[in-house]
Amino acid sequence: MTQLGLPGHIHACLFDLDGVVTRTAVVHAAAWKEMFDAFLRERDGEDFRPFDAASDYDEYVDGRPRADGVRTFLASRGIELPDGDPDDPPGSRTVHGLGNRKNDLVLERIRTDGVEAYDGTLRYLDAVRAAGLRTAIVSSSANCRDVLRSIGAEHYFDVRIDGVVAAERALPGKPRPDTFLAAARDLGVEPSEAAVFEDALAGMDAGRAGRFGYVVGVDRVGQTDALYTHGADVVVRDLEELGGGR
Known part of the structure; x- marks a missing residue:
């Protein structure tokens, strides 16, 4: 998956919503x-x-x-x-x-x-889907589905684990890894085969705690060092920097 900036063992991508897909952080x-x-x-x-x-x-x-x-x-x-x-x-x-x-x-x-999407993320999602990788949105927001619908992005994700689903399943939120682990399980992949895309320090902690195969930190606010400290394998300002959106 070098064209996506991901290791070859990655078969699924788990995306946070706020700050990664949408400009709502x-x-x-x-x-x-x-x-x-x-x-x-x-x-x-x-x-x-x-x-x-x-x-x-x-x-x-x-x-x-x-x-x-x-x-x-x-x-x-x-x-x-x-x-x-x-x-x-x-x-x-x-x-x-x-x-x-x-x-x-x-x-x-x-x-x-209104809500705006990060265009670089949408282009990256297009590339991820074209490459045949499975995808999930993992968010603590109870408004996740409505936000995705408002930007026309619901179709990008095979699985949604959000605040509503987490409450139904009694899943602890980030920095615990349970919501990401549930997304990987629903997609039918091992955590080691999934990449986590997060902008929050709590999300980095969750990716590290869940032993996911790759953790991408998205730095929208100038906290690159902190993202690495909390477990990122790589930090980018926009997902297009990984290569798949170009």
Whole structure:
């Protein structure tokens, strides 16, 4: 698979959604910041320290299931909240309430601004499919199918493991490898025969923990060194750099 920039033993490709296929990572980061800043400002008053949409997002939130992202960031500030229930009203002082508020904000931004795909990724997917490799989308987002449909990209993937499927199957999210392992299993390949494509540090950790055959880090925000540290075999700024999209 040298024309795709992949080792010859790779027979399947597992793609993250936000930041790899779609330009939605920045939308998610902005929604997380708006939600957390409102919560922290009300809670801490004069001691308010805002959520950093770059460093805090990358370290504690990006790639994780929504509730895990809430818990992980709050723990970094020494804050603990009750989990509550998945249907808690948005903004309630529970893990799920804050997560639901973030989801409302991101959906509002997507409805207002739309969703764009990375053209280089779509061309790479064309090449991957033409080469006969199996493909899966692996995302923590519960809105994955709607996002793919909005950009006309659902047909690129044989398997979808997203937030909805993960909840149905009780699969832990990234940085655990379970969602990627489920995608490989559904595609009928061993992890050693699958390549993971991720932009999130948690996704790199998942690829390494799952012992996948190749892990591609996609650097959209200038974190190449961190992606390598967390397990990338190669880091590119755009998937066309691997060669298949040219």
